[in-house]
Amino acid sequence: MTPTRKRRLIAVSLILLAVAVAAALTALALSRNMSYLFSPSEVLAGKAPDGSSFRLGGVVLEHSIQRAPGSLTVDFVVTDRFHDMPVQYTGVLPDLFREGQSIIATGRMQDGHFAAREVLAKHDETYMPKEVADAIRKAEAAKKARASD
Amino acid sequence: MLPELGQFALILALLLAFAQCALPIYGAWRGNTALIGLARPAVAGQAVFVALAFGILTWAFLTQDFSVAYVAQNSNLSLPWYYRFPAVWGAHEGSLLLWILILNVWTVAVAAFSRHLPGALMARVLGVLGFISCGFLLFTILTSNPFLRHLPALPDGNDLNPILQDPGLIMHPPMLYTGYVGFSVAFAFAIAALLGGQLDVAWVRWARPWTNVAWAFLTLGITLGSWWAYYVLGWGGWWFWDPVENASFMPWLVGTALIHSQAVTEKRGSFRAWTILLSIFAFSLSLLGTFLVRSGVLTSVHAFASDPRRGIFILVFLGIVVGGSLLLYAVRAPKVAGGKPFALLSRETLLLVNNLMFVCAAAMVLLGTLYPIIGDMLGIGRVSVGPPYFGFVFPLLMLPVVLLIPFGPFFRWASADWSSTWRALRPALVLALVAAVVAKLVFRHAASWHAFIGVAAAFWVGAGIALYALKRWREVPAGRRYTPEMLGMILAHFGLAVFLAGVLITQATSVESDLSFTPNQTQQVGGLDFRFVGVQRVQGPNYLADQGTVEVRSGDRLVTTLHPEKRQYSGQQMQSKSDIDGGVFRDLYVALGEPLGDTAWGVRIYVKPFVRWIWFGGLFMLVGGLTASADRRFRARRSARDEAVPAAATATA
Known part of the structure; x- marks a missing residue:
């Protein structure tokens, strides 16, 4: 083998090895860490995975925020305007969290309510995450379809 | 009257950008020295008009001209004067104008500091930069005009998003953009080399200092952004793998690969084609970043309410730039591997590994960032991959880099x-x-x-x-x-x-805890006693705040007293202002949560050892990048061989 060929062979095999390792790692990490977003309607229809973590998107229902005085645990309802889902969260809420604001909560189902470990509200108060808007639109479409049945 | 002048200046700048793009490139192709000589005057003219437009918009903010819609949306009477400057780039239209201004600063710098380079090459470099400027000026004028009037003028404006009312915002976007846009210079040199067919290593030597400076500024921009997120967003984190952060991180990763591969090409002649390809990728990712941030296709903490037409325009422009340059690359790239041979154990091999790992990492971040879009297109639902994905793959890809770097x-x-x-x-x-x-x-x-x-x-x-x-x-x-x-x-x-x-x-x-405090209650976090004194109302220049007082004690010694705030701005938006006791070895971070009924308040307390080292590291890299670009070798006059393009060189001398 000429030196040039040898050098190229080394370079090519290095590249292939690196790409293969990176691809395998990436595929593994992707399949493990996919996180789906569901609306309350979809959760109630049984589409959300049982017992495992997912994201719940929707609007904080007006007059639904409740907390025991002095406690960091807060209960509220997330709605897509068709179905409601009670949510419980312990901790400091984001600045923009308020009634009527669209949020995305990450957590899992527990005894009929959604136990959130993270609650995100977006920085732009007029902004509704595309996922939440879509989820609300989807719930609307599903209701219409049912109404016409 | 002034805003119309600003608009007019933008249109003139567009015409000059078109001239700067078309005429010198045509001139370089036909060997027409008169047309080649037009490049520099066109650059100067365009820069003057862009600066004029930017100055007029700034003036509109300073004088609070609420007849300009953009000013009315992003400022109001109570906004302190020092936030009226960053308000210029506080939203879409103005930040685009800042992008164009910075591109012009780079172009003027290239034109001014590269007088010794062959005229034909410079004509092509400035022409490519003119093309990019053309695209962005057209974008501004057609879809995002900052000078649109709102008549009759409003008595008062809306407000600058409170989250942006911070000293960090004055510096972060300009530095980040300087880095982003700076890669356009490396890109322009690569395209100019392809256009001219002069694929020797000379162009790399000329492009290197520019790439290093751009990389240094991008490093600073990302570091400032991370620091800003840490103390403003109130989450105490320094990196969230958010799509917009990733948008700035991908060009950085490829840019890091690029500055290393440029070193190999310049010194040894190897990796020639690869260096050209990386120059194209680095700038393409900068454009993609602009697209991701500006189009709102991804849900992000930075998400702006957005206009789909804008996204389509940038996507088309991205397609032209990436597609066109890759096509040119396919036709013109060096077919024969050049350069001196190297053994398996050599610096070249290590730099090859560096390049592979950084490019793989950039591809991995790209995949994770675009995954929601891919998932949407494939119809597998609303999927996103969050920090766990990045946090798992990225360190693994960087592990070989860290192990091999001292070698x-x-x-x-x-x-x-x-x-x-x-x-x-x-x-x-x-x-x-x-x-x-x-x-x-x-x-x-x-x-x-x-x-x-x-x-x-x-x-x-x-x-x-x-x-x-x-x-x-x-x-x-x-x-x-x-x-x-x-x-x-x-x-x-x-x-x-x-x-x-x-x-x-x-x-x-790090110790992170959310706690419920009643006034004068003391709780222990990370071995320190935190005493919550209480909350009082304070009036700021344009906000009303609940200000908490927290005393931190270590045993009997008072370490510090912190005053986190929860501010209410005129736009009804709440904004936390955490208070941090910073130190080289640990930060104490206190943010005020919400009232919990009775007299209790939620308080978030972090004790973060060594957190500042993250940004100190970024500053070292910044200084390193700037120092490297100051090397005299890059500035020295070229050998006679390089200046042998006779007519062109004398035309611009």
Whole structure:
């Protein structure tokens, strides 16, 4: 083998090895860490995975925020305007969290309510995450379809 | 009247940008020196009009001209004057104008500092920069005009988003954009070399200082952004793998690969085609970043309510730039692998590994960032991959880089000697292992093994580079020991060591807790006593705040008194302002949550050891990048061979 060929062979095999390792790692990490977003309607229809973590998107229902005085645990309802889902969260809420604001909560189902470990509200108060808007639109479409049945 | 002048200036700038693009490139093709000579005047003219437009918009903010819709949306009467400057780039239209202004600053700098370069090459470089400017000016004028009137004028404006009312915002976007846009210079040099068919290594030498400066500013921009997110967003984190952060991080990763591959191409002639390709990728990712941020296709903490037409325009422009340059690359790229041969054990091989890892990492970040869009298109639902994905793959891809980095300077070009390198680096390895054991004892309460891995990695990289600096000091006569290029490398690599220590120690030893406090209650966090005194109302220049007072004590000694705030701005938006007691070895971070009924308040308390080292590391890299680009080799006049393009060179002289 000429030196040039040898050098190229080394370079090519290095590249292939690196790409293969990176691809395998990436595929593994992707399949493990996919996180789906569901609306309350979809959760109630049984589409959300049982017992495992997912994201719940929707609007904080007006007059639904409740907390025991002095406690960091807060209960509220997330709605897509068709179905409601009670949510419980312990901790400091984001600045923009308020009634009527669209949020995305990450957590899992527990005894009929959604136990959130993270609650995100977006920085732009007029902004509704595309996922939440879509989820609300989807719930609307599903209701219409049912109404016409 | 003035805003219309601004609009008019933008249109004139567009015409000049078109002239700057078309005429010199055509001139360089036909060998027409008159047309080649037009490049510099067109650059100067365009820059004057863009600066005029930017100045007029700034003036509109300073004088609070609410008849301009953009001003009315992003400012109001109570906005302090020092926030009226950053308000100019506080939203879409103005930040685009800032993008164009910075592109013009770069172009003027290239035109001014490259007088010794062959005229035809400069004509093509300035022409490509003109093309990019053309695209963005057209975009501004057609879809995002900052000078649109809102008549009759409003009595008062809306407000600048409170989250942006912070000193960090004054610096962060301009620095970030300077980096982003700076890669357009490396891109322009690469395209000019392809257009002219002069694929020798000369263009790389001329492009290198520009790439280094752009990379340094991008590093600073990302560092400032991370620092800003840390103390403004109130989450106490420094990196969230948010799509917009990723948008700036991808060009950085490819840019890091690029500055290393440029070094190989310039010094050894290898990796020529690869360097061109990386130049194209780095700038394409900058454009993609602009698209991701501006189009709102991804859900992000930075998401702006957006206009789909804008997204489509940038996407088309991105398609033209990426598609066109890749096509040109396919036709013109060097077909024969050039350069001097190298052995398996050589600096070239290590830099090849560096390039592979950084490009793989950029591809991995790209995949994760675009995954929601891909999932949407494939119809598998609303999927996103969050920090767990990035946090798992990225460190694994960077592991070989960290392990191999100390070998880089010790390995010689072409063929390295393993045993002498090993002898030289053994002290670093011993030091790293000892430090890890010591760290294990010091951080025995740490939640994870990251702390001592971090200490070991930091000592391995830091001591490795220090040993190299020592070797140069011993073996090379005074005056030639450290060229600026080498000093820059040493500083940047040392910055990595500092950064690694910061990241991993913070991750392992931070204490984060959300607590409920009643006034005068004391609770212990991370071995310190936090006493919550109470909350009182205070009036700021344009907000009303609930200000908490928290006293921190270590035993009987008062460490500090912190005043976190919860501010209510006129736009009804709440904004937390955390208060931080910063130090080299630990930060105390207190943010005020919401009232919990009765007299209790939610309070978020973080104790974060070594967190500042993350940004110190970034600053080292910044200084390193700037130092390297100051190397005299880059500025020295070229040899007679390079200046042998006779007519063109004299035309611009």
